[in-house]
Structures are given as C-alpha cells and as structure tokens.
Amino acid sequence: MKPAPFDYVRAECLEEAVAALAEHGDEARILAGGQSLMPMLNMRLVRPEVLVDIGGLPDLAQIEDEGETVAIGAAVTQGGLADWPGLASALPVVAAALPHVGHFQTRNRGTVCGSICHADPSSELPLCLALLGGEVDLHSARGVRTVPADEFQQGVLTTAKEPDELAVRARLPKARQGERFAFLEFQHRHGDFAVVAVAAKRSGDAVSLAVGGVADRPEVCRWDALPGDALDDALNDLAWALGGSDDIHATARHRRQLVRHLGKQAIEATAAGGAGA
Amino acid sequence: MKRLDRSGRHPVRIVLNGMPEEGFAEPRMLLTDFLRHEVGATGTHVACEHGVCGACTVRIDGKAVRACLVLAVQADGAEIETIEGLAEADGSFGPLQQAFHENFALQCGFCTPGFLMSLSEYLEKNPDPTVEEIKVALSGNLCRCTGYHEIINASLDAARALRERRGQTG
Numbered sequence: 001m002k003p004a005p006f007d008y009v010r011a012e013c014l015e016e017a018v019a020a021l022a023e024h025g026d027e028a029r030i031l032a033g034g035q036s037l038m039p040m041l042n043m044r045l046v047r048p049e050v051l052v053d054i055g056g057l058p059d060l061a062q063i064e065d066e067g068e069t070v071a072i073g074a075a076v077t078q079g080g081l082a083d084w085p086g087l088a089s090a091l092p093v094v095a096a097a098l099p100h101v102g103h104f105q106t107r108n109r110g111t112v113c114g115s116i117c118h119a120d121p122s123s124e125l126p127l128c129l130a131l132l133g134g135e136v137d138l139h140s141a142r143g144v145r146t147v148p149a150d151e152f153q154q155g156v157l158t159t160a161k162e163p164d165e166l167a168v169r170a171r172l173p174k175a176r177q178g179e180r181f182a183f184l185e186f187q188h189r190h191g192d193f194a195v196v197a198v199a200a201k202r203s204g205d206a207v208s209l210a211v212g213g214v215a216d217r218p219e220v221c222r223w224d225a226l227p228g229d230a231l232d233d234a235l236n237d238l239a240w241a242l243g244g245s246d247d248i249h250a251t252a253r254h255r256r257q258l259v260r261h262l263g264k265q266a267i268e269a270t271a272a273g274g275a276g277a
Numbered sequence: 278m279k280r281l282d283r284s285g286r287h288p289v290r291i292v293l294n295g296m297p298e299e300g301f302a303e304p305r306m307l308l309t310d311f312l313r314h315e316v317g318a319t320g321t322h323v324a325c326e327h328g329v330c331g332a333c334t335v336r337i338d339g340k341a342v343r344a345c346l347v348l349a350v351q352a353d354g355a356e357i358e359t360i361e362g363l364a365e366a367d368g369s370f371g372p373l374q375q376a377f378h379e380n381f382a383l384q385c386g387f388c389t390p391g392f393l394m395s396l397s398e399y400l401e402k403n404p405d406p407t408v409e410e411i412k413v414a415l416s417g418n419l420c421r422c423t424g425y426h427e428i429i430n431a432s433l434d435a436a437r438a439l440r441e442r443r444g445q446t447g
Contacts, residue, residue: 001326001327002305002307002310002326003305003307004305005283005284005303005304005305006283006304006305007280007281007282007283007304008280008281008283008304008348008350009278009279009280009281010278010279010280010281010350011278012278012279016278019278020278031348031351034346034347034348034351035328035346038327038328038345038346038347038348039327039328039346041305042307042326042327042345042346043327051304051348053351055351079340099413102417103331103416103417104341104395104399104414104417105331105334105341105342105343105395105417106328106342106343106346106417108340108341108342109340109342109346109347189416190412190413190416191416191417
C-alpha cells in the first residue's frame with residue numbers, strides 16, 4: 001500500500017526539528033531511518049499530517065564516548081553503530097544484539113534511537129537500554145530533559161516522549177571491568193522479531209536479566225546473588241511473573257519455557273565468560 | 278528548513294547507475310514508485326511494500342536498502358544503483374547475473390533483482406562468505422520458487438568470480 005498524504009519537512013538543524021514539532025505537536029512524526037515508521041505509513045496504521053526528517057542531520061549522527069557512557073545520536077544507524085570500532089569493548093551486549101536487529105539492509109537505514117522510540121516489546125535495542133539502565137535525552141521547545149530507561153518505555157509502542165519532544169540521543173553505560181554479558185533470542189527466521197529475547201549481565205555475584213517479547217515492555221530482574229541451585233526456581237518465578245500471553249507467534253506456555261531456557265543459557269554464559277569489557 | 282507541500286509535485290534529482298535522472302514526486306511517493314513510474318526503471322520490483330520481502334532492494338550511496346521504505350524526496354541528491362546497472366558495458370551479464378544464470382538460481386525471477394542488489398553490497402563487505410553467512414545475509418530476501426539452495430550456490434560462485442576479477446585488476 002501507499003502512505004496517505006503528508007507534508008514533508010527536512011530539518012537542517014536540531015533547532016528546526018524541535019520548532020517543527022512545537023508547531024505541529026501530535027500531528028507530526030519524526031522520520032529518521034524510517035524502518036519502523038515507513039511500514040506503518042505504507043499500511044496506513046499511522047496518518048501524520050507532517051513528517052519531520054532528521055535523517056540527514058550531521059550533529060545527530062555522532063557516537064560519543066563520554067567516559068562512563070556512550071551517547072548515540074538520533075541519526076546514527078544500527079549499521080553505523082555496529083561498525084563503530086569501540087563497540088565490542090564498550091558495549092559488548094549491544095555488539096551481540098545488533099546482528100539480530102532486522103536484516104543488514106534495514107540496519108543500513110534504521111536508527112538506534114528510532115528503534116528505542118518505536119518501543120516494540122520484542123525489539124533488541126530497547127532490551128539493551130533496559131538491561132544497562134541507559135537514558136534518553138529529549139529536546140523540545142519547552143526545554144531539555146533526560147529520562148531513565150525504566151521510565152522511558154511504558155508499554156507496547158508507548159514511551160514517555162511527548163509529541164513535541166525529539167529523542168536527541170540515547171546514552172548507554174559502558175561495561176566496567178569484570179562485568180560479563182550475554183544476549184540470546186529465539187526467532188522463527190533470522191531477522192524476524194524475537195519471540196523471546198534475553199540479555200544478561202553479571203557483576204560480581206549480582207546477576208541481571210532483561211527479557212523482551214513477553215511483557216508489554218522489556219523487564220529487568222536483578223538478583224544480588226544467584227547460586228546454581230537457585231537458578232531454575234528463580235527463572236520459573238520470573239517466567240510466570242512476566243505474564244506473557246498467547247498470540248499468532250507463540251503460546252504463553254512456550255514463552256515461559258523460552259524465558260527459563262534462554263535465561264538459564266544466558267546467565268550461565270556470563271558465569272563461563274560471556275562477552276565482557 | 279525545507280518544507281514540501283503534500284499536494285505538490287516536487288523535483289527529485291538522483292544519479293541512477295551513473296546517469297543523472299530527474300523526476301517529480303509528492304512527499305508520500307515511495308522510491309520504488311519514483312524509479313518505476315517517474316524514471317521508467319522497472320527492474321526494481323514491488324511486492325510486500327512494507328519492508329519484509331526484499332524484492333525492491335536497491336543501493337543508495339552504496340548501501341543496500343529497501344526502496345519501499347524510502348521516500349523519493351529522501352533520496353533527492355543520492356546515488357542509486359539498481360539491477361539495471363549490474364550488466365557489463367557491452368550488455369552481457371555481470372558476475373552476479375552470470376552466477377544466478379548458471380546455477381538456475383531463479384525461476385519466475387520476480388525476487389531476483391532484490392537478491393542481486395543485496396549480494397552486490399554484501400560481497401563487497403564479505404568477499405569470501407561461508408554458506409551460513411550467506412543464509413543470514415539473504416534472510417531478508419524472500420524467494421517462493423527456488424527453495425534457496427541454488428541461490429546460495431550462485432552466491433558462492435559469484436563471490437568466487439568477483440574475487441578473481443578483483444585479483445586480476447589489482
């Protein structure tokens with residue numbers, strides 16, 4: 001299908017993009033890579049009056065190592081981040097997750113921040129943002145605010161971002177010495193949305209597990225210590241607590257089993273080494 | 278700030294397979310429709326129109342992308358490569374086309390331009406891929422005829438031919 005008519009605004013700087021959002025509010029949508037928005041436009045699931053294109057903005061296409069964190073600008077593509085030389089050491093879990101984000105042809109255009117703002121519950125990048133406890137910088141004509149991951153994604157395709165706000169960058173904490181990570185997902189075909197995706201982090205005795213594809217957003221569970229004989233019970237409790245439902249891709253029971261199975265594999269992988277700094 | 282009105286038809290200039298082309302597009306016109314109906318380059322095929330099947334894959338500034346997920350106005354000023362640019366200067370098959378021909382890697386041929394344009398970028402980044410790597414790289418292109426085995430064999434042959442060509446030229 002074809003999109004319904006809209007006006008097209010090509011912003012030439014951040015201020016122009018913010019001004020266009022201030023003028024049009026919830027009648028406008030931001031277009032960056034378009035790999036989530038364009039399918040919805042083509043199927044007329046969304047019918048904005050105005051598209052504000054930020055894809056070409058050089059000041060949003062930066063990946064900045066800020067010391068403790070990495071800031072990823074709104075125009076940085078998933079492929080661009082995958083090619084960033086510092087990725088494997090600074091953000092090992094993102095390096096492991098990125099090959100699962102769509103296909104290389106969609107990663108060539110799709111942006112990191114776009115995926116985070118689209119907020120699909122089974123997407124890999126929102127899962128990484130949740131596990132790492134990252135944050136999102138939001139700019140509007142009203143000012144600038146920074147929203148932590150746990151408050152940013154609120155549900156299915158729903159975030160804390162107001163219609164007049166632009167997500168300018170996502171900020172992800174870098175792996176610290178001794179931290180270990182693992183990422184795993186189950187999908188029916190490579191490049192499909194994950195049925196269940198998990199990302200694990202081990203820091204000393206403490207273990208965190210983020211789960212996507214089950215609840216209506218990625219959920220993170222943290223244990224101060226998780227000895228081997230407690231692992232199965234802990235994951236079983238988590239699988240039930242996430243409250244997944246049946247859909248065309250999998251039953252709730254299948255999803256619970258995937259949480260137990262992938263969760264165990266990922267957590268054990270962090271103990272065995274996993275991807276670390 | 279450049280604002281294009283929804284009902285207007287706005288000039289879009291591209292370089293298509295090395296040749297400058299110009300046409301007009303409403304903001305909502307997809308690059309697929311611009312290439313096919315404005316420029317007349319019908320080698321890029323349209324199937325799912327929501328980024329799933331890969332039939333419309335073209336290269337924009339070197340990157341393989343789905344043309345159905347790009348607006349024509351976004352491509353203004355870009356260099357675009359399509360299936361029409363893969364043949365040799367004398368009109369004979371290029372290495373990718375020759376490998377697909379020899380391996381029976383197409384039946385109806387509808388998906389073939391997308392496969393070739395995906396491989397065209399992929400084999401530059403990874404000139405000597407394994408079968409598993411090819412399967413992952415081509416997982417975003419759907420073929421309902423071949424069962425994929427011949428496509429994978431053709432991809433291996435094409436990679437070999439491109440490596441040999443590169444070896445000869447330098």
